[in-house]
Amino acid sequence: MNNFQWIWSYMKKDVVKIITAIILLIISSLLIIINPLLSGRIIDDVLTNQETGLLVPILLGMIVVTVLRSILRYLYQITFERIGQNVIFEVREDMFLKLQELDFDFFNHTRVGDIMARMTGDTEAIRHFVCWVTYNILECIFWFLAAVIVMGTISWKLMLCLVAITPLIFILTQKMSKEAHPVFFKIRESFSKLNSMVEENISGNRVVKAFSREAYEIEKFNERNEDYKKRNMDSAKVSKKYLPWLDGFAGSLNLIALVVGGIFVIQGSMTIGDLVAFNGFLWMLNMPMRMSGWLINDTQRFQASCIKIREMITTESSITVETEKDTKIMQGYVDFDDVSFHFSDDPDNFVLENISFSAKPGQTVGILGETGSGKTTLVNLIARFYDPTSGQVLIDGINATEWPIRNLREHIAMVMQDVFLFSNTIEENIAFGNPYVDASYIRRVAEIADANAFIERMPEGYGTIVGERGVGLSGGQKQRISLARALAKDPSILILDDTTSAVDMETETKIQTELNKITQDKTTFIIAHRISSVREADLILLLEKGRVVEQGTHQELVEKGGEYFKVYQKQLGEEV
Numbered sequence: 001m002n003n004f005q006w007i008w009s010y011m012k013k014d015v016v017k018i019i020t021a022i023i024l025l026i027i028s029s030l031l032i033i034i035n036p037l038l039s040g041r042i043i044d045d046v047l048t049n050q051e052t053g054l055l056v057p058i059l060l061g062m063i064v065v066t067v068l069r070s071i072l073r074y075l076y077q078i079t080f081e082r083i084g085q086n087v088i089f090e091v092r093e094d095m096f097l098k099l100q101e102l103d104f105d106f107f108n109h110t111r112v113g114d115i116m117a118r119m120t121g122d123t124e125a126i127r128h129f130v131c132w133v134t135y136n137i138l139e140c141i142f143w144f145l146a147a148v149i150v151m152g153t154i155s156w157k158l159m160l161c162l163v164a165i166t167p168l169i170f171i172l173t174q175k176m177s178k179e180a181h182p183v184f185f186k187i188r189e190s191f192s193k194l195n196s197m198v199e200e201n202i203s204g205n206r207v208v209k210a211f212s213r214e215a216y217e218i219e220k221f222n223e224r225n226e227d228y229k230k231r232n233m234d235s236a237k238v239s240k241k242y243l244p245w246l247d248g249f250a251g252s253l254n255l256i257a258l259v260v261g262g263i264f265v266i267q268g269s270m271t272i273g274d275l276v277a278f279n280g281f282l283w284m285l286n287m288p289m290r291m292s293g294w295l296i297n298d299t300q301r302f303q304a305s306c307i308k309i310r311e312m313i314t315t316e317s318s319i320t321v322e323t324e325k326d327t328k329i330m331q332g333y334v335d336f337d338d339v340s341f342h343f344s345d346d347p348d349n350f351v352l353e354n355i356s357f358s359a360k361p362g363q364t365v366g367i368l369g370e371t372g373s374g375k376t377t378l379v380n381l382i383a384r385f386y387d388p389t390s391g392q393v394l395i396d397g398i399n400a401t402e403w404p405i406r407n408l409r410e411h412i413a414m415v416m417q418d419v420f421l422f423s424n425t426i427e428e429n430i431a432f433g434n435p436y437v438d439a440s441y442i443r444r445v446a447e448i449a450d451a452n453a454f455i456e457r458m459p460e461g462y463g464t465i466v467g468e469r470g471v472g473l474s475g476g477q478k479q480r481i482s483l484a485r486a487l488a489k490d491p492s493i494l495i496l497d498d499t500t501s502a503v504d505m506e507t508e509t510k511i512q513t514e515l516n517k518i519t520q521d522k523t524t525f526i527i528a529h530r531i532s533s534v535r536e537a538d539l540i541l542l543l544e545k546g547r548v549v550e551q552g553t554h555q556e557l558v559e560k561g562g563e564y565f566k567v568y569q570k571q572l573g574e575e576v
């Protein structure tokens, strides 16, 4: 399917509107023919033959035609605008739905700025094409055809002299189109890089300032900005190379008409009125020629944008989300059966190797290990953010890959290491995973997460809006709201990834005591660096370079006197 067929798939449901708009456009194009013909009549009948009584009706006729044409033009232009807006509404919707469906792998490899460029600049290029370029192309075609027919009836010889240069115009537009094609792809790529750079700079503005790297960032920005300017200049150069020629050929039509037409009038094979009428149609021939360069540019821009959008819409997730919602209840049994995993872009480096363990509802699994040992990756496999490369993760005895994914995730709540809060009230942030939760339950889970006290101290309490990425809250406060959000979901499996790393030990102990009261029927995974966070767990996994090197309860592992014991002793020493 080429880009035009693809965009047609969005337009075709508006086929009645399209046909109506084209009919209006054709009528409007036919109406253009009338006024030059009437001008000719003024010269021949009113001025030359002195039929002065015709002047007023002719002038009135010209006014009616002009008004009618303006109304028709307005109607079909607004119809094309509506069709374009409908198309772009659906394209944007499809892109957003795709974004919801795409897996972690896509987001690991795609820059936010690039996605934003597709959602904004590229959709705008498509809107412009449907709303403006399409009817301009159609207008040009109909004007050209109408002009050829009417001018042919006035003087086919003079018309042939003018149309003789059309092949040259065709060759020029072909060459221009070929040259402009790659240039617009480069512009598109450059725009995406510039966008990504600015997006990263804004997201990371605190880091930039903290490290006083503004100058470096400005230099990087200037480089990208310069590249974008250069790419646009390349496009301008292509335009400037061809547009004067197209303009020149279009302008030469007047000269040819004047010289050759003048000779015909002198020879008596054409009246002055016919020559005036003929001249009145000239713009209908030269306008399409002048416009062709601009329309080619816009069409190439449209093509480049289509490719970027279609690339995203057709990206296949390795983990697909079903459309139908399943309502299977989850108990919370988790079994890892000889699970190994590597990321798709690094097949030689196994991040997890031969992991096996079992957990039952009501049990807590503590996961310890040095940084980069694979703890987060392990729990990501439970929520199916990734699928194991080999082995299987069983939830309630069923392979996680066989669970309807939304159903699976509905019963799992995760407090992620990198806390993200939406720019919304605290209450709505906590209710994010369970919109039906009531205010008293929100307060209850906030109390368990030890967040209630500081939330109530805020000026608007639970109605306080937290800024982008929770600016205005401390790291520990954000973690606690994020914990409350997970608890509000009342999940069967609760995953806490370094959830209390930013809170003090006393608060952590308080949270743990409260958590124990409500996790009786849940399977809880706690990733931590401090043994104090996991010592009560029913099972502790000690990870080292993706392998479980020790597993058991705190007591068992201490008695074993191995790696866990060494870490325990070290941390005990630090605490004393």
Ligand SMILES: Nc1ncnc2c1ncn2[C@@H]1O[C@H](COP(=O)(O)OP(=O)(O)OP(=O)(O)O)[C@@H](O)[C@H]1O
Pocket: 108, 343, 346, 351, 369, 370, 371, 372, 373, 374, 375, 376, 377, 378, 417
């Ligand atoms: N998206 C990714 N693509 C490729 N490799 C990755 C990706 N994410 C993580 N890794 C690698 O996988 C390994 C395990 O990462 P993981 O985040 O699971 O570690 P972790 O034990 O949770 O670390 P930490 O305690 O620092 O959070 C690391 O070596 C990391 O470099």
